[in-house]
Amino acid sequence: MxxxxxxxxxxxxxxxxxxxxxxxxxxxxxxxxxxxxxxxxxxxxxxxxxxxxxxxxxxxxxxxxxxxxxSSRGTHKALLDTLRCRVETIEAFQARLEQTKSGMIALITTIERKPIGSRITVPSKVYRVKSDEAGPMEEVIEEKMFGEIVIREVPKKTDRRRR
Known part of the structure; x- marks a missing residue:
C-alpha cells in the first residue's frame, strides 16, 4: 500500500x-x-x-x-501490564479530580452564603515531613486549592503533655 x-x-x-x-x-x-x-x-x-x-x-x-x-518488540504480558498500569493512573487522576471538584463546589457554596465583602479562607491540606534531624524547625508541605504547592520551614511541634 x-x-x-x-x-x-x-x-x-x-x-x-x-x-x-x-x-x-x-x-x-x-x-x-x-x-x-x-x-x-x-x-x-x-x-x-x-x-x-x-x-x-x-x-x-x-x-x-x-x-x-x-520478535523485536515486547510481549503480550508486557502490553497488558502497561495498559493496566495506565488505567490505574487514570483512575487515580480521576479520584483526585473528583476531590478537587468537591472542594470547589464546597468553596462555591461557602462563598455564596457569605455576604459580599466578607473575608473568605480557602482550605488547604498540610503535610508535615517527618525528620530524624534534631533542631527547632521542620518542613511542611501545604497543598492549596487549585494545585498550588507551598513548602516552608516552621517551628517543630513538641509533644507537651500535662503531667
Whole structure:
C-alpha cells in the first residue's frame, strides 16, 4: 500500500506517517527501486493504535512498548501490564479530580452564603515531613486549592503533655 492509500485509510497526513516511521513506531516498510515506500496491510492497524494511545495520553516511548508483538518488540504480558498500569493512573487522576471538584463546589457554596465583602479562607491540606534531624524547625508541605504547592520551614511541634 502506498503512503497516499495509508493516509486515506487512517486520516493521517503523509508527514505524520513518515514521522512515526522515523521514530521507529512504524516498521517493516519496504522501499521500492524508485524510492517510494510500500506499507504492509497491518500498518493501518498500527497507526490506529498509535493515534488511540496518543489520545489516551501515552508518550511515544510508552506507545513503542505497546506496539504489535513481533520478535523485536515486547510481549503480550508486557502490553497488558502497561495498559493496566495506565488505567490505574487514570483512575487515580480521576479520584483526585473528583476531590478537587468537591472542594470547589464546597468553596462555591461557602462563598455564596457569605455576604459580599466578607473575608473568605480557602482550605488547604498540610503535610508535615517527618525528620530524624534534631533542631527547632521542620518542613511542611501545604497543598492549596487549585494545585498550588507551598513548602516552608516552621517551628517543630513538641509533644507537651500535662503531667
Amino acid at each position: 502506498t503512503i497516499g492509500e495509508l493516509a486515506r485509510r487512517t486520516g493521517l497526513s503523509h508527514s505524520r506517517i513518515r514521522f512515526y516511521e522515523r521514530e521507529g513506531l512504524l516498521t517493516n516498510i519496504e522501499r521500492r527501486p524508485n524510492g517510494y515506500r510500500r506499507y504492509p496491510p497491518e500498518a493501518a492497524g498500527v497507526l490506529d493504535l498509535i493515534k488511540t494511545a496518543q489520545e489516551a495520553g501515552f508518550s511515544l516511548d510508552e506507545i513503542r512498548a505497546l506496539l504489535p508483538l513481533d
